[in-house]
Each structure stands twice: as structure tokens, then as C-alpha cells.
Amino acid sequence: MTWTDDQPMVSVKDVRKSFGALEVLKGVSLDVMKGEVICIIGPSGSGKSTLIRCINALNDIQGGSILVEGQEVNDPDLDKLELRKKVGMVFQQYNLFPHKTALENIMMAPLLVLKDDKAAVEKLARRLIKKVRLEGKEDSYPGELSGGQQQRVAIARSLAMNPDVMLFDEVTAALDPETVNEVLTTIKDLAKDGMTCILVTHEMGFAREVADHIYFTDRGVIVEHGAPDVFFDAAKDPRTVEFLGQIL
Amino acid sequence: MEAIYEWFRLLYDNTGINLPFIYDSYDRGRMISGFFMTVKLSVLCLVLSVIIGMAGAWLQNSPLKWTRRIVNGYIQLFRNTPPLVQLYFFYFAIGTMLPKVTNDWGGQEPILGGFAWAVISLSFFAGAYNVEIFRSGLEAVPDSTVEAAEALGFSRFHIYKDITLPLAIRVALPALNNNLVNLVKTTTLAYAIAVPEMLYEANQIWSDNVNVTEMMVFMLLVYFVLVGVLVWGMNRWERALKIPGFGA
Amino acid sequence: MNKTNPKIMPVMMAPRARATDPIRLKAWHGAALAAFVVLVSIPAFAQADGARDSVFTALARWMPLLLKGFIFNVVISISAMAIGTLAGAALGLGQISLSSWVRKTSWFVTQFFRNAPWLVLLFFAMFLLPFELRIGGIIIPLPDYLKAIIGLSLPVMANVSEIVRGAVVSLPSGQWEAAESLAFTRTQVLWRIILPQCVKRMLPPWMNLYSILTMATVLASIVGVSEVMTLTGQVLAAEGGRTDLLLPIYSTVLLMFFIYCYPIARLTLRLEKKFAVKT
Numbered sequence: 180m181t182w183t184d185d186q187p188m189v190s191v192k193d194v195r196k197s198f199g200a201l202e203v204l205k206g207v208s209l210d211v212m213k214g215e216v217i218c219i220i221g222p223s224g225s226g227k228s229t230l231i232r233c234i235n236a237l238n239d240i241q242g243g244s245i246l247v248e249g250q251e252v253n254d255p256d257l258d259k260l261e262l263r264k265k266v267g268m269v270f271q272q273y274n275l276f277p278h279k280t281a282l283e284n285i286m287m288a289p290l291l292v293l294k295d296d297k298a299a300v301e302k303l304a305r306r307l308i309k310k311v312r313l314e315g316k317e318d319s320y321p322g323e324l325s326g327g328q329q330q331r332v333a334i335a336r337s338l339a340m341n342p343d344v345m346l347f348d349e350v351t352a353a354l355d356p357e358t359v360n361e362v363l364t365t366i367k368d369l370a371k372d373g374m375t376c377i378l379v380t381h382e383m384g385f386a387r388e389v390a391d392h393i394y395f396t397d398r399g400v401i402v403e404h405g406a407p408d409v410f411f412d413a414a415k416d417p418r419t420v421e422f423l424g425q426i427l
Numbered sequence: 428m429e430a431i432y433e434w435f436r437l438l439y440d441n442t443g444i445n446l447p448f449i450y451d452s453y454d455r456g457r458m459i460s461g462f463f464m465t466v467k468l469s470v471l472c473l474v475l476s477v478i479i480g481m482a483g484a485w486l487q488n489s490p491l492k493w494t495r496r497i498v499n500g501y502i503q504l505f506r507n508t509p510p511l512v513q514l515y516f517f518y519f520a521i522g523t524m525l526p527k528v529t530n531d532w533g534g535q536e537p538i539l540g541g542f543a544w545a546v547i548s549l550s551f552f553a554g555a556y557n558v559e560i561f562r563s564g565l566e567a568v569p570d571s572t573v574e575a576a577e578a579l580g581f582s583r584f585h586i587y588k589d590i591t592l593p594l595a596i597r598v599a600l601p602a603l604n605n606n607l608v609n610l611v612k613t614t615t616l617a618y619a620i621a622v623p624e625m626l627y628e629a630n631q632i633w634s635d636n637v638n639v640t641e642m643m644v645f646m647l648l649v650y651f652v653l654v655g656v657l658v659w660g661m662n663r664w665e666r667a668l669k670i671p672g673f674g675a
Numbered sequence: 676m677n678k679t680n681p682k683i684m685p686v687m688m689a690p691r692a693r694a695t696d697p698i699r700l701k702a703w704h705g706a707a708l709a710a711f712v713v714l715v716s717i718p719a720f721a722q723a724d725g726a727r728d729s730v731f732t733a734l735a736r737w738m739p740l741l742l743k744g745f746i747f748n749v750v751i752s753i754s755a756m757a758i759g760t761l762a763g764a765a766l767g768l769g770q771i772s773l774s775s776w777v778r779k780t781s782w783f784v785t786q787f788f789r790n791a792p793w794l795v796l797l798f799f800a801m802f803l804l805p806f807e808l809r810i811g812g813i814i815i816p817l818p819d820y821l822k823a824i825i826g827l828s829l830p831v832m833a834n835v836s837e838i839v840r841g842a843v844v845s846l847p848s849g850q851w852e853a854a855e856s857l858a859f860t861r862t863q864v865l866w867r868i869i870l871p872q873c874v875k876r877m878l879p880p881w882m883n884l885y886s887i888l889t890m891a892t893v894l895a896s897i898v899g900v901s902e903v904m905t906l907t908g909q910v911l912a913a914e915g916g917r918t919d920l921l922l923p924i925y926s927t928v929l930l931m932f933f934i935y936c937y938p939i940a941r942l943t944l945r946l947e948k949k950f951a952v953k954t
Contacts, residue, residue, distance in 0.1 A: 274575035
């Protein structure tokens with residue numbers, strides 16, 4: 180079975196996930212085509228973060244299937260390293276390696292995992308630093324950078340692996356309000372370049388502007404989804420309406 | 428040199444302050460060999476106890492219940508019994524059970540001598556503390572940092588070697604520092620099984636020359652300096668590993 | 676007082692929660708382990724010829740003597756702890772004195788005795804203290820065990836001094852400022868405000884120190900005080916150097932200390948955890 184561009188790049192079907200007795204995902208399905216940007220929104224505890232962590236095999240699932248470029252993620256024989264080369268992930272808490280400089284953080288994975296040539300990796304890393312607008316911060320340690328700057332290094336670190344799809348797990352939730360925009364701009368740039376992105380976010384304005392499709396989850400299920408204009412202006416489900424009412 | 432020796436000889440004649448380990452070549456030889464024995468004992472035990480600490484901390488995370496129990500039993504036993512009794516236990520109780528070997532002169536001698544037993548016993552003693560120190564260091568590395576490395580496709584080995592261990596060592600360093608200082612002081616116990624380390628040689632000298640006061644003061648000074656050198660070295664290492672902007 | 680600096684990553688600030696509590700050793704685990712060692716060693720050497728008692732009988736015969744010796748160790752440890760704590764508290768307060776001369780002297784004395792090996796300090800006391808003290812017309816004899824107590828209390832003193840200084844320094848400076856702004860004198864601030872808050876912080880390290888001291892009392896055997904280790908040597912000599920007795924007897928001594936020190940260690944850990952939450 181070979182995967183082609185016209186099939187969904189990420190295909191989530193009827194996924195179930197529980198932590199012990201607590202069922203967090205109760206049959207969730209969604210498809211993401213190549214170059215598409217989708218946003219998952221919903222109240223906290225609705226399972227959004229769990230869902231995208233499952234796509235990266237950071238959490239296992241108890242039922243259903245997740246295909247990334249036609250490859251089953253929920254397969255015990257899955258080569259996780261292969262999967263993670265294709266799927267980049269950015270976390271809420273940045274999770275930079277505190278003992279490495281910004282540049283080293285970006286270079287580490289290509290060097291250790293892809294075993295690329297050092298000179299080439301360094302060139303790539305410097306290009307990515309420029310792309311996330313952090314020239315001059317190459318040799319700073321994470322502790323010396325602001326939250327927004329750290330998060331942009333984290334994005335560059337994921338991009339260095341040249342992934343096909345990027346996952347963003349509430350990447351602005353831990354930031355000071357004044358640095359949120361610099362990170363959102365970086366993501367917008369990415370979307371413009373045609374990167375396939377799956378975002379969990381609380382930034383409604385941003386979601387509306389950048390997303391091709393919005394999914395609203397609550398209590399482990401997708402309640403409603405649609406194109407941003409339709410979703411935000413003509414939500415049908417009362418739960419969506421209530422949520423949007425509180426947020427906007 | 429001769430002038431200095433002469434000066435100390437005069438010092439003895441005029442004031443009664445007798446420092447034979449400076450002006451007397453035989454006593455000087457004893458003192459120097461005792462000093463190097465103490466240094467050798469300390470360095471060997473330092474290295475072995477750190478290895479035991481790392482291995483123990485690793486075994487403590489073993490999925491096998493009995494492995495963990497044995498490691499914990501070892502820690503508690505060695506931490507809550509006197510190191511001197513441990514030394515006697517190894518040297519007398521276990522040492523006599525081991526087979527004897529024929530030495531160069533055709534006589535029978537134990538397979539392991541006092542020095543070897545001192546190294547083994549003291550390393551296990553200090554190692555028991557090191558296991559706990561390294562474990563708390565490993566525990567201080569947040570799961571989320573490890574997760575970020577997983578998401579980038581790092582192998583388990585690279586995660587341990589490049590992320591967890593470097594961070595854990597930094598956290599563990601102050602406690603490790605303390606324990607190693609204690610270890611150097613504890614090497615004096617080898618005196619009890621007639622290992623010719625510094626205190627033992629000093630004892631020989633004061634028995635021959637009846638100059639206990641001078642030897643005692645000298646001993647206190649030498650250990651003060653030895654411990655000082657170790658603390659200085661460890662502090663330098665700590666500073667060299669310090670990450671800018673990390674920790675408060 | 677928790678200051679959180681938003682610029683510093685939350686990384687490394689809180690130890691990660693463990694999914695499962697680590698297997699914690701209960702007291703009986705250790706006791707069982709040590710007892711196991713003793714028991715296993717008995718049959719291993721029980722092939723004693725008829726002329727000699729079994730290891731078990733020999734052990735039972737000497738047990739009261741060994742226990743008596745051990746109790747002497749406990750007495751030494753308690754005495755040295757008492758002397759060391761009093762002297763160390765004074766020295767520790769000296770380290771935070773306003774007079775820089777007192778502060779520096781106290782610091783030096785503390786460092787000197789803290790960095791010296793316990794055994795060297797014990798020799799120090801054994802050989803340099805006179806065998807009797809003359810105060811006026813009264814002659815106070817100084818038997819070996821008293822000298823040993825003094826020798827062991829020296830490092831205790833230095834460590835207590837550091838514990839006191841550490842506890843006072845670790846208190847937020849706001850406490851001093853608040854008290855001083857209320858026009859308390861320095862003595863009042865220290866005794867009424869600062870020290871009462873420090874007691875909790877000092878208790879766990881102080882208990883830990885006691886445990887270390889107890890284990891150090893066997894050092895007195897090297898300088899000839901007849902505590903448990905000396906008696907062990909005498910017992911082995913009295914049994915005529917039977918090698919089959921070595922393992923059981925040394926195990927017994929280890930076990931005695933373990934049974935005494937392990938509960939102290941557990942309690943220390945509990946107190947540490949309990950107090951840590953509130954700071």
C-alpha cells in the first residue's frame with residue numbers, strides 16, 4: 180500500500196484512548212490533506228492535546244487507527260523513529276534542552292538521529308534561526324531567552340528534521356501576552372509555505388485567520404467541524420455556541 | 428634542600444618542636460609513601476563509588492521487582508551500619524573465606540590484601556550514598572524534556588547519554604561533592620586493617636619519635652588541605668558545567 | 676517563599692512525579708536481610724567437630740556481652756551528641772555574630788573540625804588530653820572513654836555549627852527586616868523570631884548527624900575503649916580464633932547498628948518531607 184498526495188496525509192479514524200478508567204477520546208475521526216492547516220479547539224480536558232500526542236505515538240491508543248502517510252501508527256511493530264522523522268512536534272512548555280545553546284538545540288536531532296554532515300546541519304540551523312527571526316541568539320542558552328524566543332527555537336528545532344507535518348500543542352498557552360504574536364507570525368509563515376499543520380490552540384482570531392478547517396472537541400468527541408467562516412459565524416451545536424460565547 | 432632540613436633540625440634542638448618527617452630521610456619516606464597511599468586509596472574509591480552510584484541508579488529503574496529490592500537493601504544496609512564494621516566484615520569475615528594463593532616466597536597469603544579490601548569496602552560504602560544522589564538527579568529531569576527528545580526521534584541511548592545524564596549530573600553535583608569529601612576523610616579507616624596510608628604512617632612516626640602533638644597538628648593540616656583541593660576541584664567542575672540562565 | 680522567575684524555564688524546578696511510588700524498604704526488609712545473612716552463615720560453618728560448640732551456641736553465649744558493649748556505644752553517642760550540640764550551637768551563633776572577629780574565628784574553627792577525619796580528631800583527643808584535670812585542688816580523672824566522647828564531640832560540634840548557620844541563613848531576610856522594623860533588639864529577633872523558626876529546619880540534619888555519630892562510635896575501639904567492636908575482638912580471641920565465627924559475629928554487630936540506625940533514618944526522611952512542604 181503506497182501513499183499518494185491525493186490521500187489524507189494524516190487520517191484519524193474512530194480513535195479511543197483511556198488513561199486507566201478515564202476515557203479521554205471516545206471515537207474521534209478527522210482527515211488532514213497535504214498542505215492543509217487544521218485547528219482543534221475546545222475546553223480544557225476535552226482531549227485535544229491527547230489526540231495530537233497520539234498522532235506522534237507519544238501516547239498509545241486503545242482503539243481505532245491513525246494513518247500517517249498511509250502508515251499505521253497504532254502498530255506494535257511501528258518504527259517510531261521513522262514516524263517521528265515525518266512528524267514534528269512543538270510543546271506548550273517549549274521543552275528545549277537547557278544545557279545546549281539555541282543553535283545546538285536545532286542541530287542535535289539532525290546530527291544524532293539523521294547522522295547528517297555537521298557542516299550541512301549547521302548551515303541548515305543558521306538558516307532556520309533566520310527563518311524564525313532569531314539572528315544573534317544562536318549562542319544563547321534557553322534560560323537566557325524569553326518564552327516567545329524559546330518557543331521559536333523549538334519550532335526551528337522541529338523544522339530541522341524536515342518533517343512532512345507539524346503538530347503544535349497549545350504552543351502559546353505558556354507565553355506572556357506580548358510574545359504570543361511573534362510565535363503566531365512564525366506559524367503563519369510556515370502555513371504560507373505550504374507546511375501541513377495540526378494545531379491545538381486557544382487563539383480564536385488566529386485559528387480563524389490561518390486554518391483551513393476547524394474542529395471543536397468536547398468530552399472526548401468531535402462535536403462540530405467546518406471551514407472557519409462557517410464554524411465561527413454559524414455554529415449549530417449548542418455546546419459549540421456556548422463555548423464560543425465564553426471565549427469571544 | 429639540606430639547608431631546610433638543617434633548619435628543622437635546629438628548630439627541634441631549640442624549641443622542642445620535632446618534625447622528623449621533614450629532616451629525617453627515613454621518616455620523610457614513610458610520610459610521602461603514606462600520603463600517596465591515601466591519594467591512591469581516595470582516587471580509586473572515588474572512581475569506583477561513582478561507577479557503583481551510576482549503575483545502582485540505573486538498576487533502581489529496572490522493571491524487575493527483585494533487582495530494585497536488592498539495590499534498595501544494599502543502600503539501606505550500607506548507609507545504616509558503621510563503615511568500620513563493614514571494613515572488618517569484608518576483611519576478616521569474607522577475606523578469610525576466600526581461597527589463599529601462594530606468593531613469590533612460597534608462603535600462603537590471602538587472595539586480596541588489606542588495600543584491596545579497603546578499596547572494595549569503602550567504595551561500596553560511598554557508592555550506597557551515590558546511588559541515591561544520582562537517582563534524585565535523574566528524577567529531577569522532567570518527563571517533558573525527555574518527551575521532546577522522543578518526539579525528535581532520539582534513540583533511548585541518545586536520550587540517556589545526551590539529555591538525561593548531562594542534566595542529572597548537574598543537579599547531583601553539590602550532593603556528590605559532599606559525599607566525595609566524606610569519602611576522602613573515611614579513607615583513614617583503612618588504618619584499622621593496617622593499610623599503610625597517611626594516618627598509619629603518622630602513627631608509626633609518633634611511636635618512634637614521641638611527637639604526637641606535632642604529628643596530630645600536621646595530620647589535621649594535611650587533611651584540611653587535601654579536602655580543600657578536592658572541594659576546589661569540584662567547585663571548578665561545577666562552574667564549568669553551569670549553564671547560563673539556568674537555575675537561580 | 677517561592678519566587679518564580681518567568682524567564683527561567685520550568686524545567687528542573689519540580690522533580691517529576693513518579694508514576695509509581697518507588698519500592699520503599701520497610702524496616703523489616705533490612706532486618707530480614709541481615710538475619711538471613713546470619714542464618715545462612717550458621718549451617719555453612721556448622722560442621723564443627725564435637726569438641727567445639729556450634730556457632731549458634733557460641734553466639735548465644737556471647738550475645739549479652741556484645742549487647743552490653745553496644746549499649747555503651749549508645750551511651751557514648753548520646754553524650755558526645757549532647758556536648759557537641761551545645762558547643763556547636765554556640766559556635767553556630769558565633770558564625771552569625773555581628774562582630775566580624777567572632778564570625779571569622781567561629782567560621783575557621785567550624786571548617787577546621789568539619790574537614791578533619793573523625794578518626795584523626797579522635798586520636799587528637801586521646802593523645803593530647805591529659806589523663807586527669809586539675810581544677811584548683813580537685814583532680815578530675817579523664818578515663819579513655821571520656822576522652823573518646825570529647826574526641827567524637829569535636830566533629831559533631833563543627834557540623835552542628837554549620838546546621839545552625841545554614842538554617843538561619845536559609846530564612847528569608849524579610850523575617851529579619853519585619854522584626855527589626857518593629858524595634859526588637861537583635862537578641863530578641865534572634866531568640867524570639869528567627870531561632871524558633873529554625874528548629875524545624877535543623878531537626879532532620881541534626882538527626883542525620885546523630886546517626887552518623889552513632890556509627891562513628893566504633894572508632895573508639897581503635898583507641899582502646901571497650902565498646903562493642905573491642906569486645907567483638909576479645910570474643911573472637913576467647914574462642915581461640917575460630918574462623919567459622921567471624922562471619923556470624925561481624926554480621927551480628929552490623930545488625931545491631933542497623934536495627935538502631937535504620938528507624939532513625941526513616942524518621943529523618945519523614946520529617947524532611949513533612950517540613951519541606953511548608954517552607
